[in-house]
Amino acid sequence: MSERSDASARMRLRIVGAWALVGIPLAYGLVETLRKAADLFTG
Amino acid sequence: MVPSFLARDRIVAGPGFSRWLIPPAALCVHLCIGQAYATSVYKTALVEHFDTSLTAIGVIFSIAIVMLGLSAAVCGTWVDHNGPRAAMFTAACFWSAGFLVAALGIGTEQLWLVYLGYGVIGGIGLGIGYISPVSTLIKWFPDRPGLAxxxxxxxxxxxxLIASPLSSRLMQLYDQSGYDATDPSSVADGHAVTMLFVTLGIVYFAFMMFGAWTVRVPPEGWKPEGWDPAEVREKRLVTTASVSAGNAIRTPQFWLLWTVLFCNVTAGIGILEQAAPMIQDFFRDSSGASTVTATAAAGFVGLLSLANMGGRFVWSSTSDVVGRKPIYMLYLGGGIVLYLLLATVGDTAVALFVLLAAVIISWYGGGFSTVPAYLRDLFGTFEVGAIHGRLLTAWSAAGIAGPLIINGFLDAQGTPGELTADAYRPALLTMVGVLVIGLVANVLIRAVDPRFHEPAASDDLERSAT
Structure with missing residues (x-):
């Protein structure tokens, strides 16, 4: 039972890690593009 | 056929594996190959470095897109048979090698090496990488293929979105001539672009390898908990049969969908190709000067990138609810209306122009991301990756036709950046005609004739139901 919950916790950790790996660069790109897009209204 | 560590049977998911690891694995590949849309960042630097024309540098991107379509079409069956790890690994090798060969070309001032590297070798990586996760995602998410x-x-x-600002910063870091990424008139030197290509080649390789080592295929008979395959059978135009890639291209449905994608992409490129000069040309004061600054025009391009990306997720996910054929009716029918509005009243207010263009581009993006699920509906999951690969030749063709149409009309009117809204009207109305053809093709799509189905009852959905 505890082995199964360990495996489940490891899988959750892998999911969080994998999503962070793609999510962080994507968030960087989004923020940079939003800053650039803001120039449409201020530039 | 492939080394054992890449083989499909080595990556069958074990008990407890979560399907939510598959989208980030796929994103590892697509976030890297999406760099292809950020080539404008170093375009001027390459023009100056090679002392050549913008057209000669633009050819690099054109070769890559043509190779994308060709390699996806030729390698689709190989990708389906050998699985996503082999495909992602191969794509990483080609994509990364393409950057390194192109870097050698820039460093030695041999433009043909850049054509060969980024264009041909990188383009093959683009094509294989683009289709590599598609059929795996559809098999892991039979309940929500559009979302996946x-x-x-x-x-x-x-x-x-990532590559564009990142490349600017890296070039500033490597440049030895005082390049300022925040100054639009500043241009990086050849050394900076060479080092940028080397860096991107290495980083992308590592990133794509993570995807290749994370991806898994579902075990035979797997289905999501609580999902009943019978729900699929109840929907119109959704088959539970299997059609091979060889048979699919003999069906009218494939060529109708090819036409749909071709028309949707051609029309979208009409705006994307000329976005910055177009918004400046649409809004001029009585002296002929544009009321939209170059900085604001660059902001408009950024906004379109966001609409393109957002549309890919939002509209494809929506298609899971409303169906694939109706959502393409929206992309194409709605596109006709919005293009007409753009041509007739688009120059009345900047906000209206921006809104119309952003929605059109979101449908352009949606067209790309919804098409694999449409193929799954029509032809089943059997060889959907290979069929998708063949369909992407429509993208290559549109990549040539779209710019030809828009540039052909605009060249006859003058130079973009010095035109008025009236000069764009013939080109925009031509795009309306293109969308009408796409709409008719979509209306004509019916279920595939059973004579094209595989004779054995090899349908994945039926297997998983038993």
Whole structure:
């Protein structure tokens, strides 16, 4: 039972890690593009 | 056929594996190959470095897109048979090698090496990488194929969002001539672009390898908990049969969908190709000067990138609810209306112009991400990756036709950046005609004739139901 919950916790950790790996660069790109897009209204 | 560590049977998911690891694995590939949309960042630097024309540098991108379509079409069956790890590994090798060969070309001032590297070798990586996770995602998410493929193909749009600012900063870091990334008139030197290509080649290789080592295929008979395959059978135009890639291209449905994708992409490129000069040309004061500054025009391009990326996820996910054929009716029918509005009243207010263009581009992105799920509906999951690969030749063709149409009309009117809204009207109305053809093709799509189905009852959905 505890082995199964360990495996489940490891899988959750892998999911969080994998999503962070793609999510962080994507968030960087989004923020940079939003800053650039803001120039449409201020530039 | 492939080394054992890449083989499909080595990556069958074990008990407890979560399907939510598959979208980030797919994104690792698509975020990297999406760099292809960020080539404008170093375009001027390459023009100056090689002392050549913008057209000669633009050819690099054109070769890459043509190779994308060709390699996806030729390698689709190989990708389906050998699985996503082999495909992602191969794509990483080609994509990364393409950057390194192109870097050698820039460093030695041999433009043909850049054509060969980024264009041909990198283009093969693009094609294999683009289709590599698609059929795997559809098999892991039979209940929400639009959402799954939308997530991955959104990454292709997101890749440009990352690569564009990152490339500017890296070039500033490597440049030895005082390049300022924040100054639009500043141009990086050849050394900076060479080092940028080397860096991107290495980083992308590592990133794509993570995807290749994370991806898994579902075990035979797997289905999501609580999902009943019978729900699929109840929907119109959704088959539970299997059609091979060889048979699919003999069906009218394939060529109708090819036409749909071709028309949708051609029309979208009409705006994307000329976005910055177009918004400046649409709004001029009585002296002829544009009321939209170059900085604001660049902001408009950024906004379109966001619409392109967002549309890929939002519209593809929506198609899971409303159906694939109706959503393409929206992309194409709605596109006709919005293009007409753009041509007739688009110059009355900047906000209206921006809104119309952003929605059109979101449908352009949606067209890309919804098409794998449409193929799954029509032809089943059997060889959907290979069929998708063949369909992507429509993208290559549109990549040539779209710019030809828009540039052909605009060249006859003058130079973009010095035109008025009236000069764009013939080109925009031509795009309306293109969308009408796409709409008719979509209306004509019916279920595939059973004579094209595989004779054995090899349908994945039926297997999983038993």
């Amino acid at each position: 493929t939308g997530l991955a193909i959104m990454g292709f749009g997101g890749g440009a």
